[in-house]
Amino acid sequence: MLVAIVGASGKLGKCVKDKVSKKHNVAGIDKVDAKFISLSDLSVCPEVIIDTSAHQNSIKSVEYALKNGIPMVIACTGHSDEELAYIRDSSRFIPIFLAYNMAYGVQVFKEAAEFIGSRFDGDAALHEIHHKYKKDAPSGTAKEIESLFNSMGKPLQVTSARGGTVVGTHELSFYGDGESITLTHTAQSRDAFASGIEKAAEFIVTKQSGLYNMKDLVHAPTNEL
Numbered sequence: 354m355l356v357a358i359v360g361a362s363g364k365l366g367k368c369v370k371d372k373v374s375k376k377h378n379v380a381g382i383d384k385v386d387a388k389f390i391s392l393s394d395l396s397v398c399p400e401v402i403i404d405t406s407a408h409q410n411s412i413k414s415v416e417y418a419l420k421n422g423i424p425m426v427i428a429c430t431g432h433s434d435e436e437l438a439y440i441r442d443s444s445r446f447i448p449i450f451l452a453y454n455m456a457y458g459v460q461v462f463k464e465a466a467e468f469i470g471s472r473f474d475g476d477a478a479l480h481e482i483h484h485k486y487k488k489d490a491p492s493g494t495a496k497e498i499e500s501l502f503n504s505m506g507k508p509l510q511v512t513s514a515r516g517g518t519v520v521g522t523h524e525l526s527f528y529g530d531g532e533s534i535t536l537t538h539t540a541q542s543r544d545a546f547a548s549g550i551e552k553a554a555e556f557i558v559t560k561q562s563g564l565y566n567m568k569d570l571v572h573a574p575t576n577e578l
Contacts, residue, residue, distance in 0.1 A: 356554060357382055357392060357399035359414050360406030365428065365543055369405055372547040373554070392417045399423060401554045408432040412439060419443050424557040426450040428550050430493035444564035450557040452567045453493025455549030459523070460567040462538040463494075466525050467501055469536070475529035477502065478510040482522045485515050494523055520545075 354377045360366040361381030373379055380399060382392055383406075392402070392414065401424045404411040408431040418425040427440065430453045440451060470477060481495045490513040491499070502509040521540040526533060540546065549567065556570050 354378065354401065354555075354558070355380065355397065355399045357395065357402045359383070359392070359402065359404040359410065360429070363405060365546060366405040368543040368547040369403060369428070369550050372544070373403070373551050376551070401426065401558050403428060403550060403554055405429060405550070408436055412436055415440060415443050415449070418447055418449075422447060424448045424450075424554075424560065426550060426553045426557055428452070428455055428546070428553075431489040441564055444562060446562050448557050448560040448562055448565065450553045450565045450570075452549075452553070453497060454521070454546070455553060455567065456521075456538070456540055456545040457549055457552075457567070457571060458538055458545065459494055459540075460571045462523065462525075462536060463498060463501065464568075465536055466498055467505075469527055469534060470502060470507055471505055473527045473529060473534060475527055475533075476510070477507065477525065477527050478512070479523065479525045480512045480514070481524075482514045482516070482519050484518050484520065487515060490515060492521070492523070494521075498523075498525065 356373050356377045357380045358366055358370050359382040361370045362383040370379055370381060380395055398421050402414055402418050403426045404414040405428045408429055411427050411429050424447060440449060479495055479498055481492045483492060491511050495511050499509050499511055520542060524537045526535045553570055
């Protein structure tokens with residue numbers, strides 16, 4: 354399978370390229386020797402596009418995917434409401450996989466948060482920490498969990514910190530009457546994201562048009578993975 358990776362020279366992009374290239378042919382889309390290689394420069398259309406670059410660039414990738422009928426995985430954060438609306442609209446015509454955190458464990462973390470949040474009577478607080486180069490705060494994962502709590506009609510205190518080279522930590526605490534529960538997910542390396550992104554790419558090429566996420570992947574039948 355020919356996989357185009359947009360943002361292949363970035364921290365996450367390099368990790369994804371190393372992971373995916375062990376099983377598939379890879380075309381890196383990024384700056385090479387001071388020249389930017391774009392999707393339109395490819396002589397052959399890829400079978401799937403993975404975008405690890407930035408939210409603005411990912412929209413250009415969606416445009417290319419839409420024009421050529423190519424499945425796509427979006428693995429970057431910080432999209433505006435308008436950009437998300439465009440992605441949702443485009444998914445009516447091509448399969449798109451969109452997740453703010455591609456680590457398998459984060460999906461399990463979110464499902465555990467929903468289970469406890471719907472049953473534990475008390476206050477809840479989420480603190481997330483990422484490396485100092487991460488531009489958006491709170492993280493996309495934190496926003497998803499906050500949205501989850503809003504849907505349950507429960508408030509969630511969200512705080513963020515940026516520093517050092519922390520790959521990503523989310524700590525969710527529930528405080529009750531004389532007791533507390535704390536859930537923590539820590540990404541120890543970007544390999545956790547790269548593994549999920551590779552699985553997402555292999556998953557999305559089997560799908561019809563629509564918008565998919567990590568919940569769809571984690572709960573997919575074994576024969577679809």
